Amino acid sequence: MTTTFALTPLSGHFAARIDTPFDELLDEASHQALRDALVEHKVLVLPGADPSIEQHIALATVFGDAEPPQPQNPRHEDSDLVCVFDSAEGYKADRWHADETFTDTPSSGAALVMRMKPDVGGDTLWLDTEAAHDALSNGMRTLLANRRARHEIAPGVAAEHPVIRHHPVSGRPCLFVNETFVRGIVNLPPIESEAILAMLLKHLARPDFAYRHRWEKGDVVIWDNRSTQHIAMADFTGRRVVHRVGFVAEPFAA
């Protein structure tokens, strides 16, 4: 048996809110509908769900295998699976990115919980990289077909991925370059790589591809890391703490 729940769209292209009580969503009967909703809507918002550490991990596990944080990221004292991003420790994510694209197998998605929020600011924005792809001209898509980009976080910690990728579940194409990790398009003269990349990053940052979340304490946002990018605004004073559990489901085909 599967349970259905109401989804309220939050922007023209993507993102939806689920108001069903959190306990019901963790019921196994809802799991497939949640996975389908994530592929379809790319970002799911659960207002004020305020999960415990165990519930947070259980929620992420609905979508795939919970993935330990990258070695450079701080972990929660009660669980190795929960990453703690605390502004008091200098943490920032204020440039557009999809997570871990500097690895061969980036995470499939993540569930983020707002634990402590500043009075104002500290919003997170997501963008729909499938809508960004679909808005490119046919000529540009042809130029990018079969091109690969180099993603790097530090010297030697890098991966190459296709510039246009297809979602492993929906088959939909997306534009898979981001301003944080991409260093260039491979096998192009540097002047062409730089110009095309600058144009693609400007295109991706178009406001109509974005959904902006103004957090309340306890809000949960889950995203599909294969069809979106995100950025957190560093425009606040005071402290901001989020907990994050990443998950691995169907990876992109190579």
Ligand SMILES: O=C(O)CCC(=O)C(=O)O
């Ligand atoms: O702090 C945020 O809102 C987003 C953090 C982030 O980039 C992440 O959890 O992957």
Ligand SMILES: [Fe+2]
């Ligand atoms: Fe991130």
